[in-house]
Amino acid sequence: MMSKTGDWFIRTYGEDVDDSGYDEFKAIDVARKEAEEYVLNCFKKVSEVENIKVAFEDKRFFDAIWYASTEILPDLEVQVVIDGENNCFVTTGSSGYVEFGMSPPIGMKLPIRCWIHTHPFGAAYFSGVDIRTVSIWQTNMECAYVLGGEGHYGFWKNTAPKQLAIYRESQFERVQSWGEEE
Numbered sequence: 001m002m003s004k005t006g007d008w009f010i011r012t013y014g015e016d017v018d019d020s021g022y023d024e025f026k027a028i029d030v031a032r033k034e035a036e037e038y039v040l041n042c043f044k045k046v047s048e049v050e051n052i053k054v055a056f057e058d059k060r061f062f063d064a065i066w067y068a069s070t071e072i073l074p075d076l077e078v079q080v081v082i083d084g085e086n087n088c089f090v091t092t093g094s095s096g097y098v099e100f101g102m103s104p105p106i107g108m109k110l111p112i113r114c115w116i117h118t119h120p121f122g123a124a125y126f127s128g129v130d131i132r133t134v135s136i137w138q139t140n141m142e143c144a145y146v147l148g149g150e151g152h153y154g155f156w157k158n159t160a161p162k163q164l165a166i167y168r169e170s171q172f173e174r175v176q177s178w179g180e181e182e
Contacts, residue, residue, distance in 0.1 A: 028074070035068035036090040039080060043088040062116075066147050068092075069118040080116040084109040095120060112141040124148025126156070126164045131178050134161065 042064035069078040069092075077093040089105040115137070119125070124146050126134070134144055134156055144156040146164070154164040154176065164176040 028076075031073050032076075032092045035072040035076075035078060035092055038068050038072060039065055039078065039090045040088055043080075047086070057114075062145070062147055062153065063150065065116060065118060066150060069120045069147075073120075075120040077120060078118045080114075081105060081108065081112055082114040082116075084111045084113060086113065110140050112137060113143070115141055115144040116147065117145075118147045122149045122152075124152045124154040124166050124168075125176050126154065126178075134158075 042061055046058045046061050065078055065080055069076060073092060075095055077096065079091050079093065081089045083089065083105075087108065089108055091105075115133070117130075119127075125148070126146060130144075130146060134141065138158045138161045142158055146154040146156075148154070151169040152167070154166045156164045162178050166173045166176060
């Protein structure tokens with residue numbers, strides 16, 4: 001049985017097309033939307049119960065982001081930005097990279113209160129891209145977290161712009177530092 005995409009292509013161009021990856025693509029697209037909604041709903045729930053100023057530091061919120069990245073999605077990065085008016089913006093990426101790209105955060109207000117993203121492969125550290133991101137945004141971003149697993153995260157603050165404090169199970173593990181060459 002030919003799919004709708006293949007059938008349309010034959011009618012239009014008179015030849016068959018291999019659209020075997022189409023269903024997988026659509027399934028991932030549906031999962032991306034589900035993951036984004038899941039994180040947004042968790043942010044709203046945490047914000048309603050707690051002081052919104054600390055909602056992005058709530059373990060339940062981190063757990064929801066990690067769950068979206070590893071359970072709803074097939075180990076794809078999730079990015080969350082909390083803007084200056086405490087609005088939450090969420091997007092998903094690949095297994096090793098995430099950006100807003102085709103879905104810009106329309107209406108986001110500076111400064112960025114918090115940037116959170118996952119490393120679903122299970123390591124909390126800043127990659128070269130992450131270091132460049134916080135270096136570029138440090139005057140307009142208060143803090144950032146990288147989630148590398150349940151209870152494993154890194155925390156960056158603009159008052160110490162060249163270091164990431166890494167924690168495991170709420171216990172300090174180490175500091176990742178970088179220099180001017182980054």
